[in-house]
Amino acid sequence: MGVSRKPKAQGAAAAALARPAASDAGESMGQMVWRRFRNHPGARGGVIVLSLITLSALLAPLSPYSPVASDMSARLEPPSLQHPMGTDSLGRDLLTRILYGGRVSLRVGLLVMLITLAIGIPIGASAGYFGGRVESMLMRLTDAALSLPSLLILILLSALLTEVQVPLLSANSVLTVSLVIGVLSWMTVARLVRASYLTIRDLDFVMASRCLGASNTRLMVRHILPNAVGPIIVEATLVVGYAIMEESGLSFLGFGIQPPIPSWGNLLSDAQNHLTRHPWLALFPGIMIFLTIISVNYIGDGLRDALDPHKLLRKVGEA
Amino acid sequence: MLKYVIRRLLQFIPLLFLVSIGLFALMNATPGGPLAAHGGSRHVNPQRAEQLRRQLGLDQPIALQYVIWLVGNDWMKVDADGDGLAESRGERRGVLRGDFGFSYRTRQPVMDEIAQRLPNTIYLMGVTLVVVALIAIPIGVLSAVRQYSKFDLTATTLAFAGQAIPEFWLGLILILVFYGWLNNPFTGDPLLPAGGMHTLGAPFSVLDWVRHLILPVTMGAVGWVAWYSRFLRSGMLDVMHQDYLRTARAKGVPERRVIYRHALRNALIPLLTIFALDIPYIIAGSLYVELIFSWPGMGRLYYDAATQRDYPLLMAILIITATTTAVCNLLADLGYSVLDPRIRYE
Numbered sequence: 001m002g003v004s005r006k007p008k009a010q011g012a013a014a015a016a017l018a019r020p021a022a023s024d025a026g027e028s029m030g031q032m033v034w035r036r037f038r039n040h041p042g043a044r045g046g047v048i049v050l051s052l053i054t055l056s057a058l059l060a061p062l063s064p065y066s067p068v069a070s071d072m073s074a075r076l077e078p079p080s081l082q083h084p085m086g087t088d089s090l091g092r093d094l095l096t097r098i099l100y101g102g103r104v105s106l107r108v109g110l111l112v113m114l115i116t117l118a119i120g121i122p123i124g125a126s127a128g129y130f131g132g133r134v135e136s137m138l139m140r141l142t143d144a145a146l147s148l149p150s151l152l153i154l155i156l157l158s159a160l161l162t163e164v165q166v167p168l169l170s171a172n173s174v175l176t177v178s179l180v181i182g183v184l185s186w187m188t189v190a191r192l193v194r195a196s197y198l199t200i201r202d203l204d205f206v207m208a209s210r211c212l213g214a215s216n217t218r219l220m221v222r223h224i225l226p227n228a229v230g231p232i233i234v235e236a237t238l239v240v241g242y243a244i245m246e247e248s249g250l251s252f253l254g255f256g257i258q259p260p261i262p263s264w265g266n267l268l269s270d271a272q273n274h275l276t277r278h279p280w281l282a283l284f285p286g287i288m289i290f291l292t293i294i295s296v297n298y299i300g301d302g303l304r305d306a307l308d309p310h311k312l313l314r315k316v317g318e319a
Numbered sequence: 320m321l322k323y324v325i326r327r328l329l330q331f332i333p334l335l336f337l338v339s340i341g342l343f344a345l346m347n348a349t350p351g352g353p354l355a356a357h358g359g360s361r362h363v364n365p366q367r368a369e370q371l372r373r374q375l376g377l378d379q380p381i382a383l384q385y386v387i388w389l390v391g392n393d394w395m396k397v398d399a400d401g402d403g404l405a406e407s408r409g410e411r412r413g414v415l416r417g418d419f420g421f422s423y424r425t426r427q428p429v430m431d432e433i434a435q436r437l438p439n440t441i442y443l444m445g446v447t448l449v450v451v452a453l454i455a456i457p458i459g460v461l462s463a464v465r466q467y468s469k470f471d472l473t474a475t476t477l478a479f480a481g482q483a484i485p486e487f488w489l490g491l492i493l494i495l496v497f498y499g500w501l502n503n504p505f506t507g508d509p510l511l512p513a514g515g516m517h518t519l520g521a522p523f524s525v526l527d528w529v530r531h532l533i534l535p536v537t538m539g540a541v542g543w544v545a546w547y548s549r550f551l552r553s554g555m556l557d558v559m560h561q562d563y564l565r566t567a568r569a570k571g572v573p574e575r576r577v578i579y580r581h582a583l584r585n586a587l588i589p590l591l592t593i594f595a596l597d598i599p600y601i602i603a604g605s606l607y608v609e610l611i612f613s614w615p616g617m618g619r620l621y622y623d624a625a626t627q628r629d630y631p632l633l634m635a636i637l638i639i640t641a642t643t644t645a646v647c648n649l650l651a652d653l654g655y656s657v658l659d660p661r662i663r664y665e
Contacts, residue, residue, distance in 0.1 A: 042479075144334055147644045151603040152621060152637060159625045160345065245485060249607070252487050253622065268488060272611075275491060276499035286488030294483035301479075 036306040043302020046295035053292055057102035065093035067100040068260040076278050086280040088270060094281065097262040098288055104263040105244045105292065108178050112243035113236050115182025120189025121232070125220050127190070128197025139194070142187050150184045154246065157183075158255035172258045181246050189235050196228035230307035234300055241296035248289050264289050320656075324649065331645045338641050339414075339634075343385050346630045370401030375423075388420065388634070389413050419635035424627050429635045432620065439516065440616035443608065444601045446532055447539040455544045456583075459551025463559060463586075464578055474548065481545025490538040490611035497534060514613035535612045539604065550593060554586035588658045595651035599644040602636065 027035070037043055060067075070090035077087040085094035127138040157180045162172060170176065200206065201224060209223050250256030251265025259266050264285040271281035372378050376387060376397060392409030399407045412418035419429035462471040498513040512518070517528050558564070559582055567577050597604075606618030613619075617636065624632040656662045 140334075144338065147599075147641065147648065148338070149600060149603045149637070149640045149644070151606060152640065155622070155625045156342075156345075156633060156637070159628065160348075241483070248485060249487060252485075252607075253610070254626070268485075268491065272491065275495055279495050279499070282488070282491045282495065286485060286492065289485045289488065290480075290483050293485075294479060297479060297483055 033306045037302050040302035040305055042298035043306075046298035046302065049291055050295040050299065053102055053288070053295070054106060057099055057106055060096065060099035060103060063093065063096040063099060065096040067092065067097050067262055076274065078278070079280055085284045086278070088267075088281055089274065094267075094284060097267060098264070098284055101262040101264045101267055101285065102288065102292075104174055104257055104261070105247060105289070107174050108181070108247040109240040109244045109296075111175065111178035112182045112185065112247075113239050115178060116186045116189050116239050117232070117236060119182070120186035121193050121225075123186070124190035124193025124195075125197050125225070128194035129201050129216070129220050129224070131198075135194070138190070142190050145184070146187045148184070151246075151249070153184060154180060154250060155253065155255055158250055162255075172256065174257065177247055177250065177256050178243070181243050181250075185239060185242060185246075189232065189239070192231045192235055193228060196231060197224055200224045200227050234304045234307060237296060237300040237303055241293045241300070244289065244292055244296070324653070327649050327652075331649070335638075335641060335645065339389075339638055340385065342634060342637055343388065344381065346634065347381050347384070373398045373401040373403065387411060387413065390415055391418060414635075414638065419638075420631040422624075422629050422632045424624070424629045424632070429631050432632060433617070433635060433639070436615060436617050436620045439614065440601065440605050440609070440618065443532070443535060443614060443616060444539070444605055447536045447543070450536055451540050451543045451547060454540070455547035456551060456587075458544070458548040459586075460555055460578065460583060462548065462552040463555030466556065471552075474552075478545040478549050481541050482549075484541060486538060486542055487607045487611060489541060490534075490607065493534045493538055494611070514611075516614060535608045535614060538611070539608045543604075547590065547593075551586060551590055554589050555582060558582045558586045585659075588655065591658065592651045592655055595647045595654060596644075598647045599640050602640055 070092055071087075072091050074083070074087050074091040076089055077083055077091075079086045083093050083095065085098065087093055088097070123138050123142065127135040127142075158172070158177070161176055161180065197220075201219075206219060206223055209219055214223065247256055248263065248265030248268070251263045252269045254266075254269060256265055257263035259270070267285040268282060271278075271285070274281050376384060376392070378398075379387070387409075391411045391413030393412060395409055396405040397407060397409040398405045411420060417430065419433075421427065422429050422432055425432065458474050462474045465471055494513045497511040498509040501510040502508065503510050511534055512531050513534070515531055517523075517531055521527060564577055564581055567581050568574070572581070602617045602621065604618075605614075605616055606622060608614060609616045609618040610622055621633070621636050623629070624636070
């Protein structure tokens, strides 16, 4: 966990938001959060399942089969020892394609998370820190973005991007799809960050640093941000799940990752044509999406509980 | 109050203009403009393409195209036959007068296309929402009343699962099970139909319509039930420990009445807001359902328009959705102040 740095403030209000002082039990703030996270059964299961999925996606190239080359002698075979998840209409091993699809999904999830943070944190931080006109403009922008029907805009942008030649953004690549999803999902982060900054900027320790001559940027990045990190971590985790769901939906609709590159979404859209006669094609990719997202959500839930300032405060009070 | 409504409307109108300008520019920014998919992919000869561009008014500057889209072109001469000479009077009346132009795909007025599809979506989503409310409200209340009981834990787990199931996958699995695997024991036909609103060509029967509703409604409802029941549970928990409930109990109000009248009413207020904000998502929310179950509604219309780059239709659906969003936002805020007298707007 990256939250084990020494807390900067010890006022009661600061403690409620930030990471309060270490308890007398000799346990640091980070250790406490980590212990609480570890003891959350859902989060523990989520970490295990997600690690397995990540590991298997990383090891995908070890598979004896190619994810794209077809083998017409082995079309639509049901699951067997050679092909544990069967083969598709072009004779490709479904397990191999699912593992490669996992690489796509996980990369999209992480990229969207980074994009969301890269847009949401500066916007939320500026709004919360500066207040006034800056705040009302940035928050108006956030509200406008929130009022857009995201799935419809996602489809529109993806459809338009298939026709535009932009350097670096080849149509329907992982990067393009992530950018499109990321541009439409930073709003919650911005709102959370703004709320934290609004409260923290008026605390004494910020004032103290300002009196010592710290610049606005330094105050925002070095002093306030570390104390606002809890809700950001939780939201960043949940964004990963959201992004994976959106990507597979887009690919299912044919606007995301394009075949022959496998993604869980386009595997499902393939499976639609063989649904009743070759159901394994539809079962396995969906189970993978489900497992990934439920793991991510449980991890997010565990983090929320572990980082919950009220519960942490109570623990400090008991100690 | 009236002042507040007017101020909100004034804030919202420029925003809508900005959104429409943004979307309009976006759709015209693609190389070759809106014609890229219209003519380009079908190898229309260049002369014909040029003629089409003139007929559709795409040879005009984008700013003028936007003005025409907005207020119509019945005040100017247009080139109706595409020969390069503007000789006849325009006939479009513009979005502000309710004319969204013609669909590129079908050459039908966009509003006609929408009018054909919208009732089907409202029908599907209306039934879905009623089902969602009937299931989610009791689950949310019971979960909160018996917090940490077996029931609550089961509901929590199921809600986590419900939120993680990809909607489109659920649809495929429902078809697989109820159309592919399970048969009607008397006739040997599939237990439930896999698509459509009713059996084509068959005489009207309520049973037939209901049978066609079951799977799409189930698919649409699962995620919503999971989300709403969670939301109501936390809303109820917030309310349950408040003093006025203790007062009610002290007065001798029966427990059932305390829960369902006093507590639930207040817990439903935030849910109503969330619900009002969800209304514009009905089109987006129905997209997967309508595609998988071949339901002739708005979601599928949007999908078809996007695949075929039918820009007038896309613009119309997006603008209508954005307007509905803004109106529902306002209604949610007003509803809040009606239901919760502690909140006042000035």
